[in-house]
Amino acid sequence: MNHEPSYTQVARDLWRAQREGPAGIARRRDRRLASLVAYARCHSALYRRLYADVPTHGWSLSDLPPATKPELMAAFDNWVTDPDITRAGLETFIADPARVGVPYRDGLFVCTTSGTTGHPGLFVHDRRLIAVYRAMTIVRLDLAWLSPLDWVALVRRGLRWAAIVGTGAHFAGTGWVEFERHRNPVYRRAFRTFSVQQPLAELVAELNAFDPAIMSSYPSALELLAEEQVAGRLRVRPAVLESAGESTAAASRARVAAAFNRPVHDVYAATEFEMMALDCPVGWLHVNSDWVVLEPVDAAFRPTPAGQPSETVLLTNLADRIQPIIRYDLGDSVVARPDPCPCGSPFPAIRVEGRRDDVLRLTARDGHAIAVLPLAIGAVLESAPGVRRGQIVQTGPSTIRLRLKPEPGTGTGTEEVWAAVLSNLRAYLEGQGLANVELVRAAEPPVQSPTSGKFRQVIAAPTGTAV
Numbered sequence: 001m002n003h004e005p006s007y008t009q010v011a012r013d014l015w016r017a018q019r020e021g022p023a024g025i026a027r028r029r030d031r032r033l034a035s036l037v038a039y040a041r042c043h044s045a046l047y048r049r050l051y052a053d054v055p056t057h058g059w060s061l062s063d064l065p066p067a068t069k070p071e072l073m074a075a076f077d078n079w080v081t082d083p084d085i086t087r088a089g090l091e092t093f094i095a096d097p098a099r100v101g102v103p104y105r106d107g108l109f110v111c112t113t114s115g116t117t118g119h120p121g122l123f124v125h126d127r128r129l130i131a132v133y134r135a136m137t138i139v140r141l142d143l144a145w146l147s148p149l150d151w152v153a154l155v156r157r158g159l160r161w162a163a164i165v166g167t168g169a170h171f172a173g174t175g176w177v178e179f180e181r182h183r184n185p186v187y188r189r190a191f192r193t194f195s196v197q198q199p200l201a202e203l204v205a206e207l208n209a210f211d212p213a214i215m216s217s218y219p220s221a222l223e224l225l226a227e228e229q230v231a232g233r234l235r236v237r238p239a240v241l242e243s244a245g246e247s248t249a250a251a252s253r254a255r256v257a258a259a260f261n262r263p264v265h266d267v268y269a270a271t272e273f274e275m276m277a278l279d280c281p282v283g284w285l286h287v288n289s290d291w292v293v294l295e296p297v298d299a300a301f302r303p304t305p306a307g308q309p310s311e312t313v314l315l316t317n318l319a320d321r322i323q324p325i326i327r328y329d330l331g332d333s334v335v336a337r338p339d340p341c342p343c344g345s346p347f348p349a350i351r352v353e354g355r356r357d358d359v360l361r362l363t364a365r366d367g368h369a370i371a372v373l374p375l376a377i378g379a380v381l382e383s384a385p386g387v388r389r390g391q392i393v394q395t396g397p398s399t400i401r402l403r404l405k406p407e408p409g410t411g412t413g414t415e416e417v418w419a420a421v422l423s424n425l426r427a428y429l430e431g432q433g434l435a436n437v438e439l440v441r442a443a444e445p446p447v448q449s450p451t452s453g454k455f456r457q458v459i460a461a462p463t464g465t466a467v
């Protein structure tokens with residue numbers, strides 16, 4: 001029933017799918033979807049209940065009720081299809097940060113989200129999904145992005161890959177690098193994670209010493225590093241630059257590409273599926289639709305027409321059987337391209353609108369501007385228990401306004417949540433050389449953008465800031 005293809009079988013199939021074009025891709029997607037849904041109904045109590053009114057045969061994807069992270073997480077042990085995998089067992093495992101990327105049980109990958117929507121997620125990727133990630137990295141990423149000269153440059157530099165990511169917990173980015181390092185001694189030497197939470201000067205010094213051949217990070221971090229490279233403090237010569245985790249503005253991407261004299265490649269990634277879509281030469285993201293389904297929808301989960309930004313997007317991960325993710329509300333706003341992409345890719349093209357936070361540029365006591373990455377300061381905000389949603393707004397050169405909405409019913413009092421968040425933020429800012437920054441406790445709760453309606457966690461002041 002749960003046949004697991006090998007990595008090489010998956011790689012061959014990925015290659016064949018793109019050669020066969022849209023019909024071959026659709027055939028694989030439909031077959032995998034039917035098999036996944038049948039498996040979930042049989043082995044997951046949660047999906048059995050959720051799909052109770054859906055006929056066993058003759059259904060289409062839109063007949064399946066969507067699922068949200070809070071409802072799935074609340075019924076975790078009924079969601080997963082393997083009775084030996086439990087929320088309690090996984091929480092014990094991830095309680096130790098030293099286990100980041102350590103294979104769980106017989107080779108499973110465990111990761112968490114930091115909970116930007118206020119609901120941290122806990123994910124177990126099975127061996128089939130891991131095989132898909134590995135094969136996709138080679139077939140759709142390396143073979144598509146790298147020229148023969150790039151390969152020579154990579155091999156000469158020992159395949160050194162610097163992943164500049166959020167560290168300190170079982171996040172998908174840092175976890176995956178560590179997972180691969182556990183598997184293979186070559187990767188153990190070549191791959192390294194660098195913390196975006198550390199002060200920029202330290203990060204620059206570490207990268208100079210490492211001399212990476214591949215550099216991956218969030219667009220906001222790459223942009224800061226590009227400024228360091230232009231200023232001459234960072235001196236690296238990556239053959240490949242990869243950005244993931246936030247949406248990229250074209251101008252920002254161009255600045256990074258110019259600074260390093262290399263093109264920047266985008267990956268549309270989520271903890272729930274790490275390579276949902278990959279960029280093309282004309283600036284669209286192509287969905288790996290033989291293994292993942294993305295449906296742009298409105299707030300009532302009705303389809304959004306192509307060409308228009310969606311309210312959210314429903315993700316179906318066609319690979320993972322242990323924790324089936326079917327029509328899962330991902331929260332991003334995407335636009336589907338209505339016509340075929342001129343690049344000639346047989347995969348559907350999208351653009352991602354959401355996930356854009358600002359880099360803060362705060363003035364230190366000595367008058368220097370210090371850049372603070374949104375992901376790093378956002379993670380601090382979420383590190384205190386009992387935070388449902390938080391928002392950081394820079395209102396002056398050295399002033400931050402903090403808006404918080406505590407999680408109701410967690411047993412943690414509102415005052416305790418505020419005290420913990422303020423104390424964590426103060427410690428973080430001190431570590432960045434910004435002990436002088438004033439933290440103002442806002443009376444109002446976090447608010448959505450009045451123009452786009454989107455929620456942003458970290459917002460730079462529109463005026464009056466030193467740059």
Ligand SMILES: [Zn+2]
Binds near residue numbers: 342349
């Ligand atoms: Zn394209």
